[in-house]
Amino acid sequence: MPDRREFLNTLIRGSILAGLGLLSGALIFRTGKEGDCGFDFTCGSCSKSKDCKLPRALESRQMVWQLDPSKCIQCGRCATNCVLTPSAVKCVHVYAMCGYCDLCGGYFKPGTKTLNTAAENQLCPTNALKRKFVEDPFFEYTIDELLCIGCGKCVKGCGAFGNGSLQLQVRHDRCVNCNQCSIARNCPSGAFSRVPAGNPSLLKGMGTETETGKLKSS
Amino acid sequence: MSKQKLVIILLLLLTVQATSVFAVQRFPKPEFETGYIQPETQVPSPRTEILAVMDVVVLLLSLSVISWIVLKKRSRNGVFLMSVFSLIYFGFYREGCICAIGSIQNITLALFDYNYILPLTVIAFFIIPLVFTLFFGRTFCAGVCPFGAMQDMVAFRPQKLGSRLNAILGMVPYIYLGLAVLYAATGTDFIICRYDPFVGIFRFNASFSMFVFAGILLLSGIFIARPYCRFLCPYGVLLNWVSRFSRRHITITPAECIQCRLCEDSCPYDAIDFPVTSRNPESRQVMVRKLMLICTLIPFLIVAGGWTGIRLHETLAGVNGKVKLARQLLDPATLRIQSEPFEITAYKSSGKSQMQVNEEASVMLKRFYTGGWILGGFIGLMFGVVIAGRMLNIWRTDYVPNKGTCLSCTRCVDYCPVKSDLSKVNT
Numbered sequence: 001m002p003d004r005r006e007f008l009n010t011l012i013r014g015s016i017l018a019g020l021g022l023l024s025g026a027l028i029f030r031t032g033k034e035g036d037c038g039f040d041f042t043c044g045s046c047s048k049s050k051d052c053k054l055p056r057a058l059e060s061r062q063m064v065w066q067l068d069p070s071k072c073i074q075c076g077r078c079a080t081n082c083v084l085t086p087s088a089v090k091c092v093h094v095y096a097m098c099g100y101c102d103l104c105g106g107y108f109k110p111g112t113k114t115l116n117t118a119a120e121n122q123l124c125p126t127n128a129l130k131r132k133f134v135e136d137p138f139f140e141y142t143i144d145e146l147l148c149i150g151c152g153k154c155v156k157g158c159g160a161f162g163n164g165s166l167q168l169q170v171r172h173d174r175c176v177n178c179n180q181c182s183i184a185r186n187c188p189s190g191a192f193s194r195v196p197a198g199n200p201s202l203l204k205g206m207g208t209e210t211e212t213g214k215l216k217s218s
Numbered sequence: 219m220s221k222q223k224l225v226i227i228l229l230l231l232l233t234v235q236a237t238s239v240f241a242v243q244r245f246p247k248p249e250f251e252t253g254y255i256q257p258e259t260q261v262p263s264p265r266t267e268i269l270a271v272m273d274v275v276v277l278l279l280s281l282s283v284i285s286w287i288v289l290k291k292r293s294r295n296g297v298f299l300m301s302v303f304s305l306i307y308f309g310f311y312r313e314g315c316i317c318a319i320g321s322i323q324n325i326t327l328a329l330f331d332y333n334y335i336l337p338l339t340v341i342a343f344f345i346i347p348l349v350f351t352l353f354f355g356r357t358f359c360a361g362v363c364p365f366g367a368m369q370d371m372v373a374f375r376p377q378k379l380g381s382r383l384n385a386i387l388g389m390v391p392y393i394y395l396g397l398a399v400l401y402a403a404t405g406t407d408f409i410i411c412r413y414d415p416f417v418g419i420f421r422f423n424a425s426f427s428m429f430v431f432a433g434i435l436l437l438s439g440i441f442i443a444r445p446y447c448r449f450l451c452p453y454g455v456l457l458n459w460v461s462r463f464s465r466r467h468i469t470i471t472p473a474e475c476i477q478c479r480l481c482e483d484s485c486p487y488d489a490i491d492f493p494v495t496s497r498n499p500e501s502r503q504v505m506v507r508k509l510m511l512i513c514t515l516i517p518f519l520i521v522a523g524g525w526t527g528i529r530l531h532e533t534l535a536g537v538n539g540k541v542k543l544a545r546q547l548l549d550p551a552t553l554r555i556q557s558e559p560f561e562i563t564a565y566k567s568s569g570k571s572q573m574q575v576n577e578e579a580s581v582m583l584k585r586f587y588t589g590g591w592i593l594g595g596f597i598g599l600m601f602g603v604v605i606a607g608r609m610l611n612i613w614r615t616d617y618v619p620n621k622g623t624c625l626s627c628t629r630c631v632d633y634c635p636v637k638s639d640l641s642k643v644n645t
Contacts, residue, residue, distance in 0.1 A: 013463045016352055024345045027328055027336055062337050064264045073567055075560040085423055095256045099245025135252045142257070163243050172264035176313050176421065179320045180408035189564030190539070194335065201261045 063194040065181040066202045069167035071191035074152035074159070078168060081183045082150075088175040089150035089168055089183065091128070093143050097165035097205035100138035105161030106154035107131055107141060123153050129166075145171065165205065172200050273312060274342045277362070280304060281346065284361040285354040287628075288468050294628045297360050301367035309364030314417040316340055318347045318363065319453040320410050322395070323402035330403045347453075351460045355467040359447060359457065360626040365416050366447050370627060372436050373443035376486030384488050385604055387449040388623075392600040395452035396593045397534075404585050406538040410452060443486035447625065458622040468619060468626045471634045475616035482617070484633040489624040494614045508609050516602035520595045527594020528587060535586035544579030547572055 067078070067089065078089035102115055107129055112121045117131055128147035132140045143166075150168060158166040184192030195202065280300065287296035308317065316324075321344040328336040347358040359366045379387070398410045411417075415432040418424020424432075438445050447454055461467070470481050470490070481490060527534075535541045543561055546552050552562065565575065619630065 009463050013352055013465060016460060016463060017349070020345055020348055020352075023325075024341050027325065027341050028338065062264075062267045062270060062339075063335055071564075071568070073560065073564045075563070077560070083417075083421060083423060092259060092261075094259050096247070096259070097243065098247070099243070100248050101245055134254050135250060138248050138250070138254075140254075140257075163245055169261075171262055173262035175264070176315065177264065178411065178417075179315050179317075179324065180411040182412075185407060185412065188560035189568065196335075197264045197267065200264055203259065203261070206259065 062197040064170070064172055064177050064197045064200050065175060065184060065192055066170050066195040066200055067168055067183075067187070067191045068193065068202050069155075069164075069169070069191075069204050071189045072152070072155070072168055073189050073191075074156035074168070075188055076151050076153070077186050077188070078183050079149045079151040081186045083178060083182055084174060084176065086148070087150040087183070088170055088172075090145050090148045090171045090174075091143050091150065091152065091155055091166050092169045092171075092203060093141060094165045094167060094203050094205045097163045098141065099163050099165070100134060100140060101162060102137045102139055104131070104139065104141060104158070106158030106166045108157075110157075123157050125149070125151065125153065129154050141166075163205075167203055169201065169203060270337070270339045273316075274339055274346075276307060277343065277346055280307075280362050281350045281358060285350060285357045288357050288360055288626045289354055289466055292468070292472065292628060292631045294632055297626075297628050300361035301370055304362050305364050305367040305371075308362070309368065309416075309420045314364060314414070314420040316343055317365075318343050318358070319365070319451060320408065320414070322453060322456070323398055323408040323410055326399050326402040327405060331405055348456060348460050351457050351464060353465045355464045355621065355626050356454075356457050356461045356624065357626045359454065360628070363447075364420070365451070366444060366625065368416055368419070369436065369439045369444040369446060372439045373486050374440050376443035377441050378483070379442065379488055381488070381608075384448075385608060389597075389601065389604060390449050391452055391455045393597055394450055395455045396596050398452050400534065400586075400589045400593050401537070404535075404538060404582060404589060415446065444625065448487060448623070461624075462622045464621060467621050468624065468628060468631070470617055470619060470630045471636045472638055473636050475618075476636060477616070478635060479617075480635060481630045481633040484630040485619075485624075486629065487623065487625055487627075489620045490630060491614060491618050491620045493616060494611050500611065512602070512606045512609065515605065516599065519598035519602040521598070523594035523596070523598025523601070524591045525594065527590035527592070527597075530594075531586045531590030532583065534590055534593075535583050538579075538582050538586070540575070540578045540582050541586075544575050547575060 079087050082088050107123060108115065108121050109123050114121070119127070122129070126147045126149055128144045128149070130142045130144060132142065134140045152168050155166045155168050158164055181192055280303065284297065284300045287293055287300060308314070316339065321340050324334075324336060324340045325344050327334050347362070351358060361367065394410075398408075401407045401409050413431070415428065415435050418428040419432055435445050442448075477493070482492070484490070536545075539561075543565055546559065546561060547565070552558070619626075
């Protein structure tokens with residue numbers, strides 16, 4: 001006598017297996033909206049991603065967290081909300097954008113009288129931003145990433161008074177790539193997004209393909 | 219000095235239109251005369267993709283090994299060793315991310331948001347344990363899940379909770395799963411990751427509340443074996459469903475049950491079903507009455523749950539960022555606060571109109587309305603099913619592990635005095 005319960009079990013098992021197969025198939029091969037390649041980080045929904053030879057498209061499957069400096073308002077939550085202490089977000093200096101100012105809005109507290117490296121003049125709470133004389137009247141600013149806590153104080157200063165060459169970024173040698181970034185969850189301006197691991201930088205003013213592409217399209 | 223004055227004038231001019239930070243280079247790049255070479259900005263690359271593939275391979279291998287240990291070797295020591303390995307690899311080395319439990323949210327988000335790119339490894343971490351469970355029972359829970367492994371190691375004095383308490387506490391995972399899916403589908407938050415208790419231990423770094431939660435779970439885990447797995451884990455719900463139809467499953471005895479009752483107290487998870495022979499078979503009249511009751515109860519609970527869900531949908535949507543922002547903007551109290559919240563600052567610099575914010579929030583509220591209905595209905599349905607399950611008496615003569623709740627830890631196997639399949643040897 002064929003076991004009725006066993007038969008039903010097999011039937012349900014088969015349908016669960018088929019369902020799981022369909023689900024994973026749909027998830028792997030789903031295609032989204034059509035659109036030209038405006039470099040706007042939506043490779044996953046791009047219909048051309050299969051034939052696309054851009055390095056980002058090739059590695060578009062692995063995603064990491066990054067923050068967009070143009071959306072960032074330097075609220076300081078990056079320093080406190082990361083699962084890591086100190087945070088995986090650090091200030092990054094885009095030298096190509098820097099004006100090498102003597103009066104650096106990122107280095108000095110507002111209202112500083114004498115422009116020297118005295119501790120009371122510095123905006124950085126951890127002395128992570130270093131100032132070095134290059135030639136009159138230019139000064140080079142470098143970031144000691146071991147000391148930087150990603151509070152964004154210097155970023156705010158540089159953005160308000162300078163070129164905006166100091167920018168906050170997730171440093172991927174530190175970031176553990178949580179499934180849900182705990183900074184992203186608390187970011188007030190929605191600056192955090194998942195970006196392809198092949199091109200994990202959203203720095204402005206680096207002269208990368210992202211920006212040239214954006215310039216061309218706009 | 220004239221340069222410095224110029225700088226100050228420029229500053230004054232430019233602070234007025236300080237809105238678009240990146241549009242103009244305020245201070246041109248200097249032309250250096252001393253041969254200064256500008257350093258290059260370093261961009262460290264993330265973990266390579268090969269290692270992500272390795273995670274999937276390790277997952278596949280460890281699932282195969284644990285299923286073989288549970289079903290063929292029936293060795294508790296083997297399961298223990300395997301769970302130590304998983305705790306080290308998936309827990310301390312991979313720091314708990316990505317895990318199968320959290321992957322539910324990624325899968326949900328991907329189904330509802332086309333622009334969300336779902337890595338293949340996440341699909342693998344979601345599907346593979348389910349497929350293995352479909353064939354071998356919840357061997358994933360036994361020795362691959364680092365959460366389970368950690369709790370299993372502290373279950374020193376497990377107490378019986380009784381079937382009623384088990385059923386009541388067992389409702390929590392359904393609610394948790396429903397909420398996790400709702401919040402992931404609306405793109406609000408990944409609450410499983412947010413309230414993940416053990417990831418802080420894996421990383422030796424967490425907020426105070428996370429450590430407290432982990433501490434409570436591990437300490438209560440001494441007496442209530444695996445509290446997270448049984449009474450919280452949302453992935454466990456899916457594994458429970460799938461495991462009920464598994465092709466093979468661990469058995470307490472390798473041959474025939476001799477009703478010695480030695481295994482009765484062996485299961486720390488109250489997952490052994492005792493023989494039910496006394497009140498069976500019930501009279502036809504009683505059975506019909508029960509069926510009628512179940513058939514009316516379940517639809518009633520679904521509707522009641524759905525109604526509650528709709529009543530609560532605004533509260534549920536309260537944590538959504540878009541809804542929160544719209545409420546903050548509409549709330550007259552925000553204007554009176556001395557320092558404005560960062561959210562408002564960000565909104566002002568984003569250049570969105572209040573209309574847009576309200577529009578986004580109302581779309582989100584509509585999604586929560588539907589979602590709240592489905593969530594409430596789902597919870598009602600699960601209540602109904604659990605109650606129905608408790609009303610039915612399924613005829614059972616032997617001590618068998620409950621295929622749904624058994625975590626395949628193989629503790630009961632050592633209690634069984636029947637050591638090999640003697641009946642087969644004799645014939």
